[in-house]
Amino acid sequence: MNTSPNKVTIDLSALQYNLLKIRELVGKETKIMGIVKSDAYGHGLIPVARELEKLHIDSLGVNYLSEAIKLRAEGVKTPVVILLGISTHQGAKNVADYNLTPVIFDLDSARMLSEEGRKKGRSTNVYLKVDTGMGRLGIDFRETGLFLKQLMGMKGIKIEGLFSHFSSADQEDTIFTKTQIKKFKEAISVSRKLGLEFTMNNLANSAGIIRYREAHFDLVRPGIMLYGGFPCPDFADPPPLKGLMTFCSSVAQVREVEHGTPISYGRTFYTDGPRKIAILSAGYAEGLSRSMSNKGQVLIRGQKAGIIGRICMNMIVADVTSIKGVKKGDRVCFLGKEKANRITADDMARWADTISYEVLCSIGSRNKREYIYEEEISHDS
Numbered sequence: 530m531n532t533s534p535n536k537v538t539i540d541l542s543a544l545q546y547n548l549l550k551i552r553e554l555v556g557k558e559t560k561i562m563g564i565v566k567s568d569a570y571g572h573g574l575i576p577v578a579r580e581l582e583k584l585h586i587d588s589l590g591v592n593y594l595s596e597a598i599k600l601r602a603e604g605v606k607t608p609v610v611i612l613l614g615i616s617t618h619q620g621a622k623n624v625a626d627y628n629l630t631p632v633i634f635d636l637d638s639a640r641m642l643s644e645e646g647r648k649k650g651r652s653t654n655v656y657l658k659v660d661t662g663m664g665r666l667g668i669d670f671r672e673t674g675l676f677l678k679q680l681m682g683m684k685g686i687k688i689e690g691l692f693s694h695f696s697s698a699d700q701e702d703t704i705f706t707k708t709q710i711k712k713f714k715e716a717i718s719v720s721r722k723l724g725l726e727f728t729m730n731n732l733a734n735s736a737g738i739i740r741y742r743e744a745h746f747d748l749v750r751p752g753i754m755l756y757g758g759f760p761c762p763d764f765a766d767p768p769p770l771k772g773l774m775t776f777c778s779s780v781a782q783v784r785e786v787e788h789g790t791p792i793s794y795g796r797t798f799y800t801d802g803p804r805k806i807a808i809l810s811a812g813y814a815e816g817l818s819r820s821m822s823n824k825g826q827v828l829i830r831g832q833k834a835g836i837i838g839r840i841c842m843n844m845i846v847a848d849v850t851s852i853k854g855v856k857k858g859d860r861v862c863f864l865g866k867e868k869a870n871r872i873t874a875d876d877m878a879r880w881a882d883t884i885s886y887e888v889l890c891s892i893g894s895r896n897k898r899e900y901i902y903e904e905e906i907s908h909d910s
């Protein structure tokens with residue numbers, strides 16, 4: 530029997546809400562690729578993908594072939610884009626068999642895909658990844674023409690569009706991002722000069738969707754927005770989005786301690802008066818970053834309590850002096866809403882000096898998840 534009091538709850542109705550907000554931002558003409566890599570940012574690949582399919586998402590984006598195959602095995606029919614592409618013949622064969630859409634960035638994989646597509650008797654859809662300034666995966670944008678000319682002769686593959694990625698669209702300074710947009714437009718115009726009219730050119734991640742209307746092109750690729758997080762904790766003018774994830778545990782003990790009591794490993798905190806403290810049954814092993822030691826907050830009885838001392842592997846101490854009636858067994862939430870108060874993934878990211886992506890992946894991947902949708906509860910299998 531699993532007696533752990535720790536539980537992650539994923540509210541799929543918030544996913545629907547966030548997708549609606551994204552649709553409002555990009556308009557009806559723009560298609561949406563929902564990014565579900567890394568187990569849907571810790572929210573669970575299959576339940577999230579199924580929900581997005583139900584909501585008529587245009588395509589789904591994953592990192593690896595294995596994730597794409599898993600989606601097909603679970604009956605997901607929506608186009609699935611493999612962001613890291615494929616590197617072997619077997620991979621190319623799987624792509625053709627499962628009708629997947631890889632990103633390509635070298636001729637080797639293009640040839641393998643072309644061969645498998647021809648064998649199958651139908652074209653495999655691909656995206657050409659063009660680096661416009663991210664300094665990561667892709668061909669140099671200046672080589673777009675050269676590359677396309679070589680791809681044009683290959684049967685068995687069909688290029689859906691050019692694909693590029695922003696490096697810093699969340700930052701205050703817009704100059705670099707505008708240069709990336711300009712380079713992407715140049716690559717598109719090169720493709721047009723070759724007589725190629727792509728219908729799925731795409732560049733924008735969440736930050737690009739929110740901050741650069743001119744970067745929406747045919748298709749956008751939201752990730753963190755779907756999950757109610759923002760590209761960075763101090764993101765300017767965040768649109769109203771709802772977090773899907775709640776993470777709660779329980780109070781293991783409540784103690785009254787005297788002035789000058791050292792708290793937890795390393796004695797990094799001493800009480801500055803008589804205090805009431807609560808020992809909570811979760812820690813960094815459950816995905817709560819140790820960097821939140823002496824900085825973070827938790828919700829108990831709907832009120833905020835500060836984390837004092839170092840966060841341990843499976844325990845955290847909170848100062849609950851000002852909260853009435855706290856007792857052993859009370860629910861404590863590290864992420865989510867309780868009564869009028871809320872702790873968001875971006876709050877936690879600020880305390881831990883990271884980004885909401887890492888907070889969600891850490892918590893979501895380490896705890897048992899439960900799914901709710903308008904108060905209906907279903908279990909993760």
Ligand SMILES: *Cc1c(COP(=O)(O)O)cnc(C)c1O
Nearest residue numbers: 564694734735750751752753754
């Ligand atoms: C992860 C990823 C995204 C989504 O980014 P968010 O900032 O989460 O919106 C989009 N495109 C690519 C290529 C990615 O790797």
